[in-house]
Amino acid sequence: MPNYYNPFINRPLLFLVIILCSLFILSESQSFVYNGFNNSNLVRAGATIIKPSGALRLTNNSHNVIGHAFHPTPIPIFFNNASSFTTYFVFQIVPSTLNTDGGFGLAFTLSPSPQFPGAAPGHLLGIFNPSNNGNPSNHIFAVEFDTVDGHNETSDTYGNHIGININGMNSTASDSATYYVDGTHNRKEEVWLEKEGPIQAWIDYDGVKKVVNVTICPLRVAKPVRPLLSEPIDLSLYLEKNMYAGFSAATGEKSSSHYILGWSFRLNGIADPLDPSQLPVVPVEKSSRSTNKVKKVLIATFSVVVFILLGALVSLLFYRRVIMKFELLEDWELDCPRRFGYKDLHKATKGFKESEKIGAGGFGSVYKGVLPATGVEVAVKKIMSNNPLQGMREFAAEIESLGRLRHKNLVNLQGWCKHKNGLLLVYDYVSNGSLDSLLYNSKNGNYLTWEQRFNIVKGVASGLLYLHEEWEQVVIHRDVKSSNVLIDHDMNARLGDFGLARLYDHGKNSHTTHVVGTIGYIAPELTRTGKASKSSDVFAYGILLLEVACGRPPIKYELDRNVILVDWVLECMKMGNIFEAVDAKLNSMYVTEEMELVLGLGLLCSHPKPEARPTMRQVVKYLNADEMLPMLDKLSPAGSRRADEITSRFLALGLTDSITTTTSYHSSSIGMISCSSFDSGR
Ligand SMILES: *[C@@H]1O[C@H](CO)[C@@H](O)[C@H](O)[C@H]1NC(C)=O
Ligand SMILES: *[C@@H]1O[C@H](CO)[C@@H](O)[C@H](O)[C@H]1NC(C)=O
Ligand SMILES: *[C@@H]1O[C@H](CO)[C@@H](O)[C@H](O)[C@H]1NC(C)=O
Ligand SMILES: *[C@@H]1O[C@H](CO)[C@@H](O)[C@H](O)[C@H]1NC(C)=O
Ligand SMILES: *[C@@H]1O[C@H](CO)[C@@H](O)[C@H](O)[C@H]1NC(C)=O
Ligand SMILES: *[C@@H]1O[C@H](CO)[C@@H](O)[C@H](O)[C@H]1NC(C)=O
Numbered sequence: 001m002p003n004y005y006n007p008f009i010n011r012p013l014l015f016l017v018i019i020l021c022s023l024f025i026l027s028e029s030q031s032f033v034y035n036g037f038n039n040s041n042l043v044r045a046g047a048t049i050i051k052p053s054g055a056l057r058l059t060n061n062s063h064n065v066i067g068h069a070f071h072p073t074p075i076p077i078f079f080n081n082a083s084s085f086t087t088y089f090v091f092q093i094v095p096s097t098l099n100t101d102g103g104f105g106l107a108f109t110l111s112p113s114p115q116f117p118g119a120a121p122g123h124l125l126g127i128f129n130p131s132n133n134g135n136p137s138n139h140i141f142a143v144e145f146d147t148v149d150g151h152n153e154t155s156d157t158y159g160n161h162i163g164i165n166i167n168g169m170n171s172t173a174s175d176s177a178t179y180y181v182d183g184t185h186n187r188k189e190e191v192w193l194e195k196e197g198p199i200q201a202w203i204d205y206d207g208v209k210k211v212v213n214v215t216i217c218p219l220r221v222a223k224p225v226r227p228l229l230s231e232p233i234d235l236s237l238y239l240e241k242n243m244y245a246g247f248s249a250a251t252g253e254k255s256s257s258h259y260i261l262g263w264s265f266r267l268n269g270i271a272d273p274l275d276p277s278q279l280p281v282v283p284v285e286k287s288s289r290s291t292n293k294v295k296k297v298l299i300a301t302f303s304v305v306v307f308i309l310l311g312a313l314v315s316l317l318f319y320r321r322v323i324m325k326f327e328l329l330e331d332w333e334l335d336c337p338r339r340f341g342y343k344d345l346h347k348a349t350k351g352f353k354e355s356e357k358i359g360a361g362g363f364g365s366v367y368k369g370v371l372p373a374t375g376v377e378v379a380v381k382k383i384m385s386n387n388p389l390q391g392m393r394e395f396a397a398e399i400e401s402l403g404r405l406r407h408k409n410l411v412n413l414q415g416w417c418k419h420k421n422g423l424l425l426v427y428d429y430v431s432n433g434s435l436d437s438l439l440y441n442s443k444n445g446n447y448l449t450w451e452q453r454f455n456i457v458k459g460v461a462s463g464l465l466y467l468h469e470e471w472e473q474v475v476i477h478r479d480v481k482s483s484n485v486l487i488d489h490d491m492n493a494r495l496g497d498f499g500l501a502r503l504y505d506h507g508k509n510s511h512t513t514h515v516v517g518t519i520g521y522i523a524p525e526l527t528r529t530g531k532a533s534k535s536s537d538v539f540a541y542g543i544l545l546l547e548v549a550c551g552r553p554p555i556k557y558e559l560d561r562n563v564i565l566v567d568w569v570l571e572c573m574k575m576g577n578i579f580e581a582v583d584a585k586l587n588s589m590y591v592t593e594e595m596e597l598v599l600g601l602g603l604l605c606s607h608p609k610p611e612a613r614p615t616m617r618q619v620v621k622y623l624n625a626d627e628m629l630p631m632l633d634k635l636s637p638a639g640s641r642r643a644d645e646i647t648s649r650f651l652a653l654g655l656t657d658s659i660t661t662t663t664s665y666h667s668s669s670i671g672m673i674s675c676s677s678f679d680s681g682r
Helices: 007-026 293-328 342-348 392-402 435-440 450-470 524-529 534-550 565-574 592-605 616-623 632-653
Strands: 031-034 043-046 056-059 066-070 085-095 105-111 141-146 161-166 171-176 178-180 188-190 199-206 211-218 229-232 244-250 256-267 357-361 364-370 377-383 413-419 422-428 485-487 493-495 555-558 561-564
Touching: 056 066, 056 244, 085 105, 105 256, 141 199, 161 211, 161 229, 171 229, 178 211, 244 256, 342 364, 342 377, 342 413, 342 422, 392 413, 435 485, 435 534, 450 485, 450 493, 450 534, 450 592, 450 616, 524 534, 534 565, 534 592, 534 616, 561 565, 565 592, 592 616
Parallel strands: none
Antiparallel strands: 031 256, 043 066, 056 256, 066 244, 085 199, 085 256, 105 141, 105 244, 141 161, 161 171, 178 188, 199 211, 211 229, 357 364, 364 377, 377 422, 413 422, 485 493, 555 561
16 A cells, blocks of 8 residues: 555644643743852842852841742742642751751742741741641641751651641651662661751652652762652642742741752753752851950960961871881882772771771771772771781782682772781672671571572682683682672672682692681691692582581581581481471572582582582583583482591591581681681671
8 A cells, every 4th residue: 555645644643732732831831940049039038148159048046037038930830730840959957056956947838928927936937827827728838847846746756857738837748857778678868957968859749640759868969769758749729820939947946047059940840950069058157256355366376386286297297108108118019000009098998997897807807998089889808917928029919910800700809008017908899798697697587598599609609610710820719618708789699808819820730838718618638738729619619509508507516516517418318308408597498409409519519539529610500500410319328428538537637626616617717818807798
């Protein structure tokens, strides 16, 4: 059929265009934006003034004052009953004295008139008076930001609160001044109206759905996805066609200065953003008027003394910094791109403040930090040593090289810094803490699910495979264990602490004489030969698999003896039901085939004979079901013998005697570098 113009087909389109045009004309759009104010912008009344900086001050610090500021022309808000509006403003409340609470508050107000005859200060916020408070003929909509207890203790109880008020101070909806940190969880952060500094607020009214949303947050935070208040209200029932928009504020027995720094408004659309760089800054209020001569002299003397002290301090700091620079930097250090400045790390961790500490272990502490230059979150591990570090130059070369390792299942090493006798290692910050803490401690009563656990062991396998085979050099981890596996925001595993690993070129064997690792994860041949290998990492990974499936540490002191996890799983298998060993905290919620695979693979990897263990590449294939695991029943006849073998090995070394409590294995490592010291968390 030829394609020709058909007026009948296009007629509905024409209608749509006409309807849209008429809607556009009907729903009048009006908007304004003030990044700071000047004398020609607003209608003002009461104590309101505009400071030279452009800040609008509604009230000063005196008691019982009122201030109003309104957009000069009325806005035809309810020209039609489906009109919407949005408004966005930045305000700041400065209490009269530093350490006492101020009052009372300010309110965004829509009112038929910019005059409020007889309005009272205090909790009525200069909008209502005691006789018209609550009267439906007010036609007033106000969103209050109140810093004193609500006037009605029974229905308005928060001091630091936000309320939606219609025709009176009895809030239709209210909540403490907070904001939702993210859209999906209920986690809220408090906003202290008087202490926070500049605060942003959004008031959005949807005239079709009839919903009022109110959102606040500090100026430094982006608009929260979820509004604090989202209240179904049909404003067209209460308000008039033309309304004045503006602000009212009042003080009472308690007082604060109330400032608006910027404001934007739009009818039937999204209010324009404000430009934070253009917003005025709240001026410092003068506290005292009567300065007499004596005071002036005192101040002058004091200033001179302070000036001299400051000068001395500055030159001392300068001297120290120059001296320290010479002391710290050797020339080889200068060509290490991954070297961080001590000053930056000191600043990032707020001076290694106790509150920033997220983990501690035998060798030092781990601090959370934010790099000042980039704002990137990092974990800084501080390794202290009583003696100057030996072989720093070689070690730095090694770290430079480790720093180039990049994999999604590794806690990437970003860099390092030498300071006096200590060494600082800078890692990615991983938010959910370590696997062992998630396995043994519930998070709000929830333990890791099987799906999460299976994903975690797959992630660890993929990280280890990268270290063993996929990078330019072979990296032996040497300390695979649950406390070295960190869990990120998306519950993916990140293997950490390969700072312990020594590098080996492909094909070469290790010549070290130190045994490094953690009891319970050390392959039997390692205690004999002291030679770490890919296969001793596989052994430790096998123990980790069993640990994750069984929810038990590798060695647990129980009923006066040390129960070795591998033996226990083998015992369950001998008794005919390997699933007896499964973590009871899973409540039998797991995929049988996957569980069988993980337990079987755990036993295979932790086989006492290194030759019998698979490589990490095979492990990954088994976990991805690309290859079938050799049948479990083939393992079982050897099982009982293996168990005895392992037990006797430990006994022969006398290691079991040194383990006395269920938790001590966490912190006991043997060899030159310990254990669970990198433990990221909250
Ligand atoms: C006052 O502000 C308005 C817009 O906010 C601007 O157009 C006007 O030029 C300003 N007037 C003065 C005197 O600065
Ligand atoms: C605060 O404003 C009121 C009303 O404008 C005025 O009477 C009072 O003197 C002011 N107080 C101070 C400390 O400036
Ligand atoms: C708007 O008001 C008219 C009558 O004035 C009514 O028929 C219509 O349903 C109202 N629309 C809405 C969305 O409330
Ligand atoms: C406070 O509110 C309650 C209802 O929530 C009401 O019964 C009481 O009269 C109110 N008190 C005042 C002083 O308005
Ligand atoms: C205050 O509002 C509540 C509902 O939010 C209502 O139950 C109460 O009667 C109101 N009190 C006054 C005095 O208006
Ligand atoms: C009000 O908040 C609700 C809930 O978050 C949201 O679905 C809605 O889109 C918001 N409406 C406006 C006008 O912002």
